[in-house]
Amino acid sequence: MDSFLHRFREFQKTLFFDFFCFLWVGAFTFLSFAPFYLSHLVWIAPFGLFWITHKYSGRYWRLVGYGFLFGVFFYAIAFHWIHHMAMVFGNFPWPLAFIILLLAGVLFGAKFPIFLVSYSFLSRRAGKHSVWVAGVCGMAADMIGYQLFPWYWGNLAAGNIILAQTVEITGVYGLSFLVFVVSYTLFETNLLHLPEILRSKDKRSHFIKFWTLPFALLLLFVIVGSTLYLKWKNVTPTKTLEVLVVQPDAPMSIRDERGRSPREVIEDLMGRMDKMVENAVQRAGKNPDLIILPEAGIPYFSANRELLKIKMGDRIYWPRFDSLMVSFANRYKATVFFNEIDAAYKTKSSGREYLRYFNNNVVYDPNGVRRQAYQKQYLVMFGETMPFEFMYDLSPQTGRFDPGESFDLLHYYSDIPKENPPTVLPVTWEKTEGLDAEFVRNYYSPTHTELKDEGIFLPLICYEVIVPEFVRKFKDSGNPQFIANLTNDKWYGTTTESDQHFELGRLRAIEWRRWLVRSTNSGISGYVDHLGNFIEGKSTSLMKAETSWQQIQVIDSPPGFYILYGNLIPWIMIVLTGIYYGNLLLRNKKSEA
Known part of the structure; x- marks a missing residue:
């Protein structure tokens, strides 16, 4: 196991690893979605984004460029049908239709660079990566990034019918937040070391603290989703x-x-x-x-x-x-x-x-x-x-x-x-x-x-x-x-x-x-x-x-709540995060002065 981890760390230093990350995100998001509905894979799909932000932390122009490459790979894999549409609808030749497919990834994949830059920036300002930052940045990128064919990370998790019920309250962006919180927690936990974590009291204590927020959040979504499902399942039609x-x-x-x-x-x-x-x-x-x-x-x-x-x-x-x-x-x-x-x-x-x-x-x-x-x-x-x-x-x-x-x-x-x-x-x-x-x-x-x-x-x-x-x-x-x-x-x-x-x-x-x-x-x-x-x-x-x-x-x-108030809950979360990190920036500047 240690030999495998050592080889993987060496692999992370190579350029091939960067392309591995692009493929990872594109492939697992595609499989998480229709028509495959392997929604459990959504929890590991963002790993490629986390690997890249850790590797190039603070190198914002690199992250912007790589963000658009994530968009290109995602579109080429998950939205490959754009190529077919360009040939049939636009009457474009095959090579030009392929270029249009790649351009679509650049023009409409803005959520990826938005996430990489914001996640790297806030993590560096906080002095550490955090579960909350990953969740808010993933959710905000979904909300802000313009798309021709709008899809959201929350849609991938909504293949679970219980979790899907919560969109009545939080909208699909609430599920996007959950995806990035749980995914980042799994990413940082490194479950390959789980036996070692369970044997060590200190590591076990840290593991429990680290999982407290994600587990509580996931449990909350499951409880709310189950309650809503039972409520609406028993409703009588007029x-x-x-x-x-x-x-x-x-x-x-x-x-x-x-x-x-x-x-x-x-x-x-x-x-x-x-x-x-x-x-x-x-x-x-x-x-x-x-x-x-x-x-x-x-x-x-x-x-x-x-x-x-x-x-x-x-x-x-x-x-x-x-x-x-x-x-x-x-x-x-x-x-x-x-x-x-x-x-x-x-x-x-x-x-x-x-x-x-x-x-x-x-x-x-x-x-x-x-x-x-x-x-x-x-x-x-x-x-x-x-x-x-x-x-x-x-x-x-x-x-x-x-x-x-x-x-x-x-x-x-x-x-x-x-x-x-x-x-x-x-x-x-x-x-x-x-x-x-x-x-x-x-x-x-x-x-x-x-x-x-x-x-x-x-x-x-x-x-x-x-x-x-x-x-x-x-x-x-x-x-x-x-x-x-x-x-x-x-x-x-x-x-x-x-x-x-x-x-x-x-x-x-x-x-x-x-x-x-x-x-x-x-x-x-x-x-x-x-x-x-x-x-x-x-x-x-x-x-x-x-x-x-x-x-x-x-x-x-x-x-219901979402129809009446829209994305109120996601925006409150973004504003509170902005206030917290804005205050943190001011305190850091004062201490430096």
């Missing part, structure tokens, strides 16, 4: 909703490889969706309360008839798209929630240069009447927008979307059935040829019923679901009954992105204590209950056209 999710596997481009025209491609898609919904309803033997279609389920088109009033509106608005949504609503007497492209003028001027496009979610009530809409606000850079105008020429497939501004929750409806409802032949996709939506709506008018406003829900598009601070902003609009996330992950192929995306969004269900419905174009679609559990057997496959039916529960409860 009602249930029958939800049908449609995953159409729509093409990324309507330019077909088999030589079909764009019209043939999109009509084949719409006909397939019609049959999918019809077959799902027949199998269930009942109508759903909600039919939920994904982002880009009908790509590049809109069902908003108002677009005909503006230039290019006839190229975006498609009557048969609108007609099919109206038919779905009336045929199955369900609220239909779907995604489209919307457009509006930025000013009163009608000049084309003032025309703006939006990624839009829409609600149609069971009578097929268009109700509310939500415009996506958290736009994905390099996908829906570019930071500089010249970059659109480099990636012509990138959208030119503007962010919406409203945080209004959307309403959903149920019908109040008539005693002897008339029946009409269904307007299927094939029958919508040459029919506009208003004709279809009038055709179904004999079946129209009075409607009941059933309540409100939280609509999110794509990556919005993985940003906790953003989702909190909806709290001022009311208390939603469930969360619906419409997304399109097809740009990432069969990589791990969709698993990671789903996992990152899972914590919103715990923060809000609401069920989460995820509808994707090509997978993975599924459901998360208010405890943060994936509903087993209800997740769809990747790159397949499928439907999924689930009875979700509506939980009636007031907003």
